[in-house]
Amino acid sequence: MKRILNLLAIVLMTTAAMMAQDKKSFTLEDLLPGGNNYFNLQPKNIQGLTWWGDQLLKPTLEEVKTIHPKDGKETTLFTLEALNKALESVGINRVRALYTLNYPWADKTLVQLPKSQRYAVYNWETGAVTTRNDLPKEPYANVDLNATSGNMAYTIGNNLYVNGVQVTNEPEGVLCGQSVHRDEFGIHKGTFWSPKGNLLAFYRMDQSMVTDYPQVNTSTRIATLEPDKYPMAGMTSHKVTIGVFNPATKKTIYLKAGDPTDRYFTNVSWSPDEKSVYVIELNRDQNHSQLMQYNAETGERMAMLYEEKHPKYVEPQNPITFLPWDETKFIYQSQRDGFNHLYLFDVTGKEIKQLTQGEWLVKSIVGFNQKTKEIIIMSTEISPLQSNAFAVNTQTGKTRLIGAKEGVHRIQLSGSGKYVVDSYTAHNVARSIDIIPVSGKGKDLNLLKANHPMEAYNMPEITLGTIKAADGKTDLYYRLVKPVNFDASKKYPAVIYVYGGPHAQNITDTYNYGVRGWDIYMAQLGYVMLTVDNRGSSNRGLEFENVTHRQLGVEEMKDQMKGVELLKSLSYVDADRIGVHGWSFGGFMTTNLMLTYNDTFKVGVAGGPVIDWKMYEVMYGERYMDTPQNNPEGYKNSDLTQRAGDLKGKLQIIIGGNDPVCVPQHSYAFLRACIDAGTHPDYFIYPGDGHNMAGRDRIHLHERITQYFEDFLK
């Protein structure tokens, strides 16, 4: 009997092997962005869905259709041909595709065209095209167009313009109308129109006192200097002020915020009546934030409405949001109870109540349903791996799920807040797109259920699990990828892919648990691939994140070593062949792991690594590490040049030759330290590239990373 079972097992295994053989193998071209077959293997999608009021628009190659939210009936709104005919008649460039048009007027049959069509507005009912005559001849950028007023802000060089009028006239080294503070604190732009578009708040950043980092462009006939203002931790930083420009009077005032030295001005927003500007101000230590209200006409400070302190850091990332149905109340987002939640305040700064609570966090406010007086948010209420839409009842604080319970959702709310179009993936859902009534009443309308796009390929097994963190109590999520054609009796090499820094999460309930294309490729080559989201990473709350404060790397590495314990517990993992790879913070982690646990890790590839936090910039660096002056021990302990002599395994450092984020000095310092210590890292540079490699360079990069493990870990 046993023999027959064995025989049967062989037959089954052989069949499985044969089936596996019938399936295709991946190349990097299939699996990585930049690869020539990458898009073909991505789950199907519907491009360019967008709301026009409560009507969902679906652009195709030839026309824009409306989809009726109830029955899904499609009606043609206008055609590409008609649009282009109208544009031609007024001498404007043809539109090539309909996927990126804007419909900011819910009540008008108007579409806003992009830059290449000079922001013209097309009326699909009348066929009329409204053009702008105030566009500059010089190259311009940072365009911010207010649909209500039609006012347009933009920058030329370092100065700000509105409707053809020069607003600022600053020398080089002073930037106006652009993002400031190196895009930290949720800042991504430098202009903020008042609700009706009558006034423009804008950033002015004087960085003339900031030291240049000498970036070099080696692609010119002879290499040329392209200096970049880079304030390093503990060094002199830039100074930010906020102006308010009135297009009607052409006058600018500046908010009277006092000396801007060593302060951050974040999350600029407006009162609904356009009379006040709100700013969340933060000290350089980043442990004290204050919500300030300024008079938009005089610049006078009107009130300090709310403040927050924390022994480690506070990190305001969201502007206040007024309730659309009550202009006397706004929502403030805070992590003060350990998780990002919504708090309701009145305009005097009186805290009315905490709107949401629980051991989960609000990821964003999407919008409102005016009728039901609900706030639509994305949150991790169901699982930290997920992002689901909920309607929050402002009276009771109760939340109501919108859409499927699983997965990571991206939603767009219709004009009135009555519907969402919801696109989501989950570990076993390639993509689903649905129109869902926010009320929960009425039928969902499915627009797409994507097939599994890699079914023709020989896929590895991808599993999710949890382990205990090094603190012995916190659950950490991991994603394990087994080799393709897995054979439990074999011993496989294993590679940990790590990021480990704040504001990132590698494992989510997205398709295949967010597995990386390279993980699949390595699994195909016979590696076990593991990723663990250690303490310090995002979406698990403040304490989970800030345990790393003043000692970046230490707790993160301890958690990664729990991942190593997991690997070692697997009978099919060869504990003598464990490698590690990561980029940016993950490059720091990789290098640090190679030095700290140099008997564990045989091979590492560290991309764009931070080597010494005092060479990193002020905003991000000092939040987590304080300054080198007041945390010398912490900086020294995390300075990897100090331990260059501990390198035992094979470590390759790879950088973009012009990385403006983690400047090349990091890796040069590390190489110099290793040379002086007599150790031998390997090195590669992608000349001209920045902090990450894109397009074809990304393919080349992963060939390179793969080859390194193949050469030295196999």
Next chain:
Amino acid sequence: MKRILNLLAIVLMTTAAMMAQDKKSFTLEDLLPGGNNYFNLQPKNIQGLTWWGDQLLKPTLEEVKTIHPKDGKETTLFTLEALNKALESVGINRVRALYTLNYPWADKTLVQLPKSQRYAVYNWETGAVTTRNDLPKEPYANVDLNATSGNMAYTIGNNLYVNGVQVTNEPEGVLCGQSVHRDEFGIHKGTFWSPKGNLLAFYRMDQSMVTDYPQVNTSTRIATLEPDKYPMAGMTSHKVTIGVFNPATKKTIYLKAGDPTDRYFTNVSWSPDEKSVYVIELNRDQNHSQLMQYNAETGERMAMLYEEKHPKYVEPQNPITFLPWDETKFIYQSQRDGFNHLYLFDVTGKEIKQLTQGEWLVKSIVGFNQKTKEIIIMSTEISPLQSNAFAVNTQTGKTRLIGAKEGVHRIQLSGSGKYVVDSYTAHNVARSIDIIPVSGKGKDLNLLKANHPMEAYNMPEITLGTIKAADGKTDLYYRLVKPVNFDASKKYPAVIYVYGGPHAQNITDTYNYGVRGWDIYMAQLGYVMLTVDNRGSSNRGLEFENVTHRQLGVEEMKDQMKGVELLKSLSYVDADRIGVHGWSFGGFMTTNLMLTYNDTFKVGVAGGPVIDWKMYEVMYGERYMDTPQNNPEGYKNSDLTQRAGDLKGKLQIIIGGNDPVCVPQHSYAFLRACIDAGTHPDYFIYPGDGHNMAGRDRIHLHERITQYFEDFLK
């Protein structure tokens, strides 16, 4: 009988093996400069031998002795103690060692002390110390002290000073009193005292119009720019003029040479009467040189005494030299008959005769014997691998060998030219130092015969041979190093070490044929090491060198492939495991060979390589390649970025991060081209290092190079 012989062979082999086992193995510390045991394994030497008139001085730790040239009797001249006592009495720093003192006055008991003793002069008979009071307080450099007049020239920053008087007052970007033309054309300094030291000719170089190469210092708190004026081939070059300063009148005149644009001013020298300055001027094309005579008082051009043209290039490297016994005649050195030889001219520019001739070359004029009216030269008359001293009879042109017939000699001529002290090595002579009467009459006096310093070590067999060049007729020298404990029945990997460029020769009749320490190390690891001096390299005459003109790399590589043929003909070489390594021009050759003969070379390490000659500097680059404008085809064919896609083997590029000679742009351009072509070179940088690695970095570098061959060629 045969069996007995076999047995005997086994016994002998075993004995040899046992003997070999008794001997020590090398580490890189033993074999490379910078290694901590390097000096112990160098042949013994006598430091600091120097002439005082016709008396040879031999410094020891405690005293300076004279050696009698006839019987070798040593007499103490003065002691360190006495010298330091005298210095202390006038408040000057103590002298630590006696090895680097100068004795410029043959007839006076005076020694000239170095910078640390403020150029004081010590009289060892009277004990008196003469000090200088005109030394500047600022840091100064380029000191040029004329012993006859006592006048001292030096530079502070970019300006020239003499005896405390500021001679030039130029803005940054104009260098005075320093070497010009990037040290090409035999130029190594910027000041030239007239014979009696009454007038100073000096270079002034305006490089304000030259593009900066943006070198970056990454060792500062934040990286800083250290721009370097670098005129690239075909681009705007600097402008050089020559001034004459009169310390008596404090007046400066400039030679009226006309517009200096695109011209080289080389080999500055003086007439014995101090009235004329001679300059060999060269056009930017470097194919037309003119010997010019200028009035040192007025700067007027007096005469064009001699000119030379060549369809490829002329390269003046030696100033004219007047006969000490006839101030109306001077020697001009020229390669015009294909080899560098001496020509006698009178002061009117009339050519009297060719003094030396033959298919060998004069390497340098050492001096004269006034009594016998002989010129003492070094030449390759015996062999191109050697450098021997000869006395040339100015009447007959006959040459008389001074010293041993073998080897590479370095001599110092005594004050009157009666004696030389000759230090030489040959392939089987570790070092010999002798006092030799120039006349050949009288006995040589041996001062040192050095033992073989590596006798305790297991040495590889090092042999010299010749092969035919790719032209089928020219003999090329090669040096072959067999693996330690060689076994002819084995198959060994082989590595070619290559330089291949002009002005260098790797194989000479020096100790062990000039074998490199790394060659020995690799032989110990089981590699066959081969070096071939291809056409284009030095000491073989003009045609041998200039066959490479306008097409650097092409003929040189063909010759290296003859070396490969040799390797493949050796039964013990594994033709599938051939590697190549070289630095600078040798890095260019290595990269080029890896791309061009990509089926032959499996592994290469290219250090500080030229990748594209249009990124190399004007003087050297345009001599061999002309300009990119007038030789576009030649530049394109030798631009290795064009063939980055041909890379098949493993190639590691290594550079000094601040290489000022072959700027980092070369390797960056190559990496970028390889990335774009999808090929995979490896890369390493020594941050802060220049064109070569010295000291401990050199050890690290060779560990790295070695490991690469061990990883991929073994």
